[in-house]
Amino acid sequence: MSKSALILHHLAFEDLGSFGPVLEEEGYRLNHVEAGIDALPDSRGPDLVVVLGGPIGVNDAEAYPCMKSERDWLAPRLAARRPTLGICLGAQLMAAAFGARVAPMPRKEIGFSGLALTEAGINSPLRHLRDVPVLHWHGEAFDIPDGADTLAGTAACATQAFAMGPTVLGLQFHPEAGEMPALERWLIGHSVELAEARIDPASLRRDAIAHGPALRHAGQSMLRAWLQDLPA
Template sequence: MSWWVITHVDIEGPALIGTVMIERGIEHSVASMSGGDPLPTAEDISGLIVMGGPMNAWGDLAHPHVRAERELIAECLRREIPVLGVCLGAQLLAASQGCAVYPGPVAELGSGEVGATAAGVSLLGDAAEPVVHWHTDTFDLPAGAELLASSNLYRNQAFRFGSGLGLQFHVELTPAEQSMLEAHMPAGTAPDAEFLARVAEEGRKIIGKFFDESL
């Protein structure tokens, strides 16, 4: 068995998450939903990473694969297999438990920060965390989930539920992704390379802690 990374659009790969996995010798495979790859089964997974994308976590009609992803995530959680959901991945993690996913108050885009709750300090630290925001949807938390971080605009920014960790924000982006962000984010919202370097520095700590707890 190996770890699996699910991607939804070509531009949003694992980035720093993939780098950390390679550095730690974590074997992993990628299932590209935009490329039509089949999903693995829970029996084949020792850990699961679910990346971002523009679709809704309940958008089964336009994107039939999201239903299968919700079911896969739910089965992984039942088996206590580690799951990390980023952006859409966090929304799918919540949706796998039947939670609503819906438009937030405004689009949250670009350079920003989140603050840890008391439960989230061990993961995020007690200072404001630099992150990249790139979302318009938010979600309800599963019953029994721990809220780990919030921003001024979106309360549910990070949460832990069983063996799952959901991050609505991005900490896997590095200066290497700056040109991609410039090309695909709304004009004027893409972070600059200096800010992305700060995000990557802190993101490496968060991603590392996730793997420390999962391996």
């Protein structure tokens, strides 16, 4: 019997990436929902919810009301510890729904670098990402929610991942993306942000060619391990 997965998108090209095939292989029927456009069903209904990234922020609800509605939508699902995965903005929304602070960083973290895993991280599905440079693309960061485990950090951002038991996982970084040619959509779509941050897209292309294939394999292994650890 197939399982249902609701995939909440904020930007067309920030999609499931390498995670899509894994979800299908694990028997999930994917329902794609566009933030701010599509109506959100009862958050507790799907077997899995995946909240993806985007260029707006949790604290931008006055300009983008979907930020508040998504936080409120996530809260009962997270309270019930229903399986939920958040990536970048998705993880920030989850942290905010738990009552944790999300705030701007002193400097944006954009590019490939490795994670420093905590002991909890080493004993989690993130072990598959050990020694693998992952893609970072964010200017804000979350505090770790009360009761959650910190799984990873970097020099620029100490709070890169949290888990609340085996069913709730928030990732500040992007394990699902970073491989060419798909990353070219990001470089084009975020061209203004890259220019403002004085980041050369050519350097990101070079790093994507160097690290993208390994990240794809490691990211898929991480997701598969997390899905397989979910309670039946």
